Amino acid sequence: xxxxxxxxxxxxxxxxxxxxxxxxxxxxxxxxxxxxxxxxxxxxxxxxxxxxxxxxxxxxxxxxxxxxxxxxxxxxxxxxxxxxxxxxxxxxxxxxxxxxxxxxxxxxxxxxxxxxxxxxxxxxxxxxxxxxxxxxxxxxxxxxxxxxxxxxxxxxxxxxxxxxxxxxxxxxxxxxxxxxxxxxxxxxxxxxxxxxxxxxxxxxxxxxxxxxxxxxxxxxxxxxxxxxxxxxxxxxxxxxxxxxxxxxxxxxxxxxxxxxxxxxxxxxxxxxxxxxxxxxxxxxxxxxxxxxxxxxxxxxxxxxxxxxxxxxxxxxxxxxxxxxxxxxxxxxxxxxxxxxxxxxxxxxxxxxxxxxxxxxxxxxxxxxxxxxxxxxxxxxxxxxxxxxxxxxxxxxxxxxxxxxxxxxxxxxxxxxxxxxxxxxxxxxxxxxxxxxxxxxxx
Amino acid sequence: xxxxxxxxxxxxxxxxxxxxxxxxxxxxxxxxxxxxxxxxxxxxxxxxxxxxxxxxxxxxxxxxxxxxxxxxxxxxxxxxxxxxxxxxxxxxxxxxxxxxxxxxxxxxxxxxxxxxxxxxxxxxxxxxxxxxxxxxxxxxxxxxxxxxxxxxxxxxxxxxxxxxxxxxxxxxxxxxxxxxxxxxxxxxxxxxxxxxxxxxxxxxxxxxxxxxxxxxxxxxxxxxxxxxxxxxxxxxxxxxxxxxxxxxxxxxxxxxxxxxxxxxxxxxxxxxxxxxxxxxxxxxxxxxxxxxxxxxxxxxxxxxxxxxxxxxx
Numbered sequence: 060x061x062x063x064x065x066x067x068x069x070x071x072x073x074x075x076x077x078x079x080x081x082x083x084x085x086x087x088x089x090x091x092x093x094x095x096x097x098x099x100x101x102x103x104x105x106x107x108x109x110x111x112x113x114x115x116x117x118x119x120x121x122x123x124x125x126x127x128x129x130x131x132x133x134x135x136x137x138x139x140x141x142x143x144x145x146x147x148x149x150x151x152x153x154x155x156x157x158x159x160x161x162x163x164x165x166x167x168x169x170x171x172x173x174x175x176x177x178x179x180x181x182x183x184x185x186x187x188x189x190x191x192x193x194x195x196x197x198x199x200x201x202x203x204x205x206x207x208x209x210x211x212x213x214x215x216x217x218x219x220x221x222x223x224x225x226x227x228x229x230x231x232x233x234x235x236x237x238x239x240x241x242x243x244x245x246x247x248x249x250x251x252x253x254x255x256x257x258x259x260x261x262x263x264x265x266x267x268x269x270x271x272x273x274x275x276x277x278x279x280x281x282x283x284x285x286x287x288x289x290x291x292x293x294x295x296x297x298x299x300x301x302x303x304x305x306x307x308x309x310x311x312x313x314x315x316x317x318x319x320x321x322x323x324x325x326x327x328x329x330x331x332x333x334x335x336x337x338x339x340x341x342x343x344x345x346x347x348x349x350x351x352x353x354x355x356x357x358x359x360x361x362x363x364x365x366x367x368x369x370x371x372x373x374x375x376x377x378x379x380x381x382x383x384x385x386x387x388x389x390x391x392x393x394x395x396x397x398x399x400x401x402x403x404x405x406x407x408x409x410x411x412x413x414x415x416x417x418x419x420x421x422x423x424x425x426x427x428x429x430x431x432x433x434x435x436x437x438x439x440x441x442x443x444x445x446x447x448x449x450x451x452x453x454x455x456x457x458x459x460x461x462x463x464x465x466x467x468x469x470x471x472x473x474x475x476x477x478x479x480x481x482x483x484x485x486x487x488x489x490x491x492x493x494x495x496x497x498x499x500x501x
Numbered sequence: 502x503x504x505x506x507x508x509x510x511x512x513x514x515x516x517x518x519x520x521x522x523x524x525x526x527x528x529x530x531x532x533x534x535x536x537x538x539x540x541x542x543x544x545x546x547x548x549x550x551x552x553x554x555x556x557x558x559x560x561x562x563x564x565x566x567x568x569x570x571x572x573x574x575x576x577x578x579x580x581x582x583x584x585x586x587x588x589x590x591x592x593x594x595x596x597x598x599x600x601x602x603x604x605x606x607x608x609x610x611x612x613x614x615x616x617x618x619x620x621x622x623x624x625x626x627x628x629x630x631x632x633x634x635x636x637x638x639x640x641x642x643x644x645x646x647x648x649x650x651x652x653x654x655x656x657x658x659x660x661x662x663x664x665x666x667x668x669x670x671x672x673x674x675x676x677x678x679x680x681x682x683x684x685x686x687x688x689x690x691x692x693x694x695x696x697x698x699x700x701x702x703x704x705x706x707x708x709x710x711x712x713x714x715x716x717x718x719x720x721x722x723x724x725x726x727x728x729x730x731x732x733x734x735x736x737x738x739x740x741x742x743x744x745x746x747x748x749x750x751x752x753x754x755x756x757x758x759x760x761x762x763x764x765x766x767x768x769x770x771x772x773x774x775x776x777x778x779x780x781x782x783x784x785x786x787x788x789x790x791x792x793x794x795x796x797x798x799x800x801x802x803x804x805x806x807x808x809x810x811x812x813x814x
Contacts, residue, residue: 263706267523269618269640269675345524346619390627392596392617394638 068111069093070494074103075116075455079123080427081434081444090121092451095493100447114496116455119488122426123445124156124186124452126433128330129220129300129378130403132158134182135173136165141383141472143182146403148470149381150186151498153403154429154487156452157187157442162198163221169193169204171212178213185497186490187452189215189439194233194244198222203229206236215437218245220300221353223281225251231288234325238295243328243437245298248281248307249273249354258394260340260355268346270393273355279306286314289325298436299329301380303354305364312373328436330378333402333409336365338477348389348396349477352382369428370420376433377425379406383473401476404469409478411458411485422458429454451494460486517610517631517809520621521641522682530647530683533804536813537651540800542575548812549578555608557599558635559585559615564771564795565635565644569612572802576812578609600624610809613637631809639673645770646679648801650687652794653726656766661688666720666761668751669730669778670699676770677730681708694720695751698742717751721760729753729769729778744777753779758788766790 070092077088077100089106091099099106132146143160150158160177162168168177168190176182177190192214196202198221206217217237223246224230230246237244254273259265261272282299289297299311314327334352339359343350350356368374382399389396407429414420434443441449466479490498514520522530540546554573558566566582573580583603585591590599596615603611610631613621618638625632636642650660657663665684671677671693684691685708692712693700705713714720721727732747758767767779767789775781783789807813 261703263703266672266701266703267678267707269638269678271639345622387595390595390597390623392615392623393619394617 068494069098070112070114070451070491070496071106071110072114072116072121072453072455075119075121077121077445078423078426079445080423081123081431082446085423088121090445090453092453092491092494095451097445097447097449097451100445114455114489119455119457120422120426122454122456123430123443124490124492125154125407125429125454126157126439126443127155127379127381127403127406128159128376128433128436130158130160130381131163131383131399132160132188133164133383135176139385139472143177143184143188145470145472146381146383147185147188149401149403151490151492152470152487153405154407154454154456154490155186155403156454156490156492157189157439159189159191159215159437161220162191162193162218167193167198169196169198171205171208174209174212174214186492189213189437191216191218191220191245193217194219194224195229200224200226200229203232203236206240206242210240210242215439216243216245216298218247218300220245220247223247223249223251227284227288230285231292234289234292234295234297238292241294241296241438243296243298245300246281246285247300248278248285248302250277250280253277256394258351259343260357262340262358264341264343268343275304275306275357275361278304278354279310282307282310286310286327289314289327292325295325297325297327299327301332301335301354301378302329302374303335303357303365304361308364308368308373315373328375329373330376330433330436331365331369331374332378332380333406334400334477336362336369337409337413342477346393347477348391348393349400349475351393351396351398352380352400353398366414366418369414370418370424374428375436377406377410377428378433379403383471384475385473389475399475401469401471401473403471405464405476405478405481405483407456407487408462408464408483408485412483415458416484451491453491454487455489455491456485456487458485460484462486512626514622514625515629515631517811518621518625519631519633519643519805519809520625521634522643522646522679523641525643527686530686532813533647533808534651534654536804536808537647537801540803542571542799542803545575545577547577548807548814549573549576549810552578552609552810553607554578554580554806555603555611556580556582557603557611557613558582559590559613560636562614562635564798565614568795568798569635569802572799573806575799575803576807578806596620596623597627600628604628604630610806633805633809636675638675639678640675641679642675642770643679644798644802644805645676646683647805648794648797649680649728649768649770650683651801652768652790652797653766655793655797656790657725660684663689663725664723665689665691665726665728666694666724667691667728667730668694668717668720668753670732671695671704671730672699672701673733674730678707680728681711685710692720696742696747717757718760721757724761724765727753727758727761727765727767729767731769731772731774732777748777752777753783755780755782755786758783758786768794771795
């Protein structure tokens with residue numbers, strides 16, 4: 060892990076504006092980090108004692124370290140797309156101090172050994188890595204993995220991401236076992252029986268391009284089924300990954316309202332990606348495979364519903380679904396191209412540009428979606444807030460800085476992004492993990 | 502406030518490429534049709550002497566392939582045919598690598614048919630020679646739309662105000678997509694007709710003024726042009742259409758042709774399946790221009806090739 064436990068290093072972040080939604084702080088504050096933890100928070104210039112190092116944060120926002128609930132770091136087995144080292148370097152550059160990794164690697168992370176392998180210092184992770192393990196063996200959707208053993212090894216959730224759990228009984232069993240262990244079950248909601256050979260959203264654009272479309276119902280039907288199952292199981296925890304349609308949001312809202320008269324209800328949470336709140340299916344243009352991902356970019360009314368849900372609190376977290384692919388997997392016929400785009404280094408910029416500046420969503424809410432929100436979804440204790448004693452994971456950003464993203468300069472091994480050359484407002488200035496600066500804007 | 506999206510062009514498609522009707526200008530369409538009128542396959546013109554035209558076919562084809570080949574040869578070009586079976590494509594070579602290979606061999610233009618929509622775009626963005634779309638998946642078939650317009654204009658004065666009924670499996674039809682773009686652009690009123698599985702409501706969004714109807718009579722009444730489509734069994738994955746029902750409701754019979762204008766013409770991009778989407782009587786009837794279409798394919802494709810290689814004279 061990136062935590063540097065040696066000695067008594069301390070770092071004072073001075074003069075910044077702290078936004079810590081979990082602690083209900085939105086004020087100028089100085090923060091002293093010591094021994095990998097938050098030692099003290101005080102009004103400007105009120106921290107006494109000296110620090111080994113000072114960080115001048117005047118004019119900048121200081122926030123709890125960002126947490127990404129959904130990344131594909133491709134190891135084990137697909138190091139040509141990304142490694143844990145390169146992927147976490149990209150995470151650090153994007154302001155993420157913790158990333159939750161998806162298990163659809165080669166082999167699939169369905170055993171405690173692979174969970175431990177992911178967390179091993181030998182992986183040279185620059186930020187905290189929280190593995191999400193497979194929910195079924197080899198993610199085949201047939202037999203559940205050993206949730207308890209995976210959890211003991213460090214898995215924070217289970218999922219068959221990329222492949223949905225279609226079988227009602229398997230999903231019910233997963234939610235039941237997850238409830239016993241307080242372990243969230245993450246669902247990639249897609250009724251694959253309805254999306255065979257489909258490569259983008261179903262709509263006027265797919266019709267025009269002659270591409271088979273994925274209907275909104277293919278997502279919403281599964282979310283609806285999952286919410287219904289979750290509501291039958293006391294204390295079950297369902298997390299809907301990369302939610303993309305207005306219909307699916309309705310099901311999530313139903314799940315969050317809870318079951319009438321039930322004493323202990325389930326917990327239903329969801330995440331939304333920056334590309335789904337920014338782009339539309341029509342942006343695919345003339346078969347640009349950097350706009351191909353699953354779930355696909357949707358219609359304007361879906362995006363509108365997502366923007367409302369981001370503002371009103373229905374959405375728990377912004378997650379990137381960072382999905383690196385090599386050039387040869389993307390420079391092919393659209394229907395044959397791999398699904399997925401990179402996203403770690405553009406997430407904050409998109410959130411500020413689209414959500415804050417265009418949609419006028421408050422910065423505190425945006426910070427919540429990157430910090431307290433995701434920390435709650437997977438119960439990442441001591442993270443998502445900078446209260447005294449919490450981990451010294453800090454993200455410092457400039458919400459007014461205009462800049463241009465260049466994929467060629469990305470830290471990711473892959474450059475499959477639709478945002479290459481994009482002009483944004485809002486940039487990460489420094490990323491601190493366990494009290495140590497792991498990224499500093501050049 | 503929204504950030505500026507980067508341009509979609511990884512690279513611009515090579516000059517002279519014919520990828521779609523949608524993105525082909527009105528001026529280009531008119532000059533191609535005019536040029537086609539001056540082309541005569543029986544009087545060879547050496548406009549493309551020493552030019553190498555590769556016909557790259559990833560899908561079966563009779564009409565399109567042979568007429569592009571005869572068109573190229575009528576202009577004195579050298580042609581070579583590459584098909585997916587019996588080539589390195591079978592061994593897993595990527596589309597772009599095949600393109601680079603053909604370019605290295607000395608291809609001056611590539612005519613490509615491919616089962617994946619957008620395949621010609623991909624090739625055109627990465628090669629510096631014209632790429633001509635001879636049909637890509639369910640997307641477009643621009644040379645067919647041009648030869649159809651050419652055929653219509655041999656029988657009708659103008660496309661403007663013409664009523665065109667297109668009947669059948671619209672969803673899977675690249676010919677229809679190209680025809681809808683071309684015909685509506687020049688003022689024809691196009692009605693799409695068929696069951697919802699074949700004609701989703703969303704089809705009406707393809708071009709301005711398109712109409713969708715389930716009722717054959719409604720589509721045919723007052724029509725100047727009846728365009729029929731083959732039921733593409735190979736593209737019916739997952740769809741449950743009962744053929745007898747389709748035939749009962751939508752098969753073009755002599756009696757149904759009578760619902761259209763007296764001088765209406767009947768068209769079909771082929772291959773036709775007699776007894777399915779149309780009866781023998783209609784296929785061989787006096788109003789049928791199906792063989793004319795095939796015939797007109799050659800001068801139209803001569804025009805396309807000459808235009809693509811900058812030899813349009």
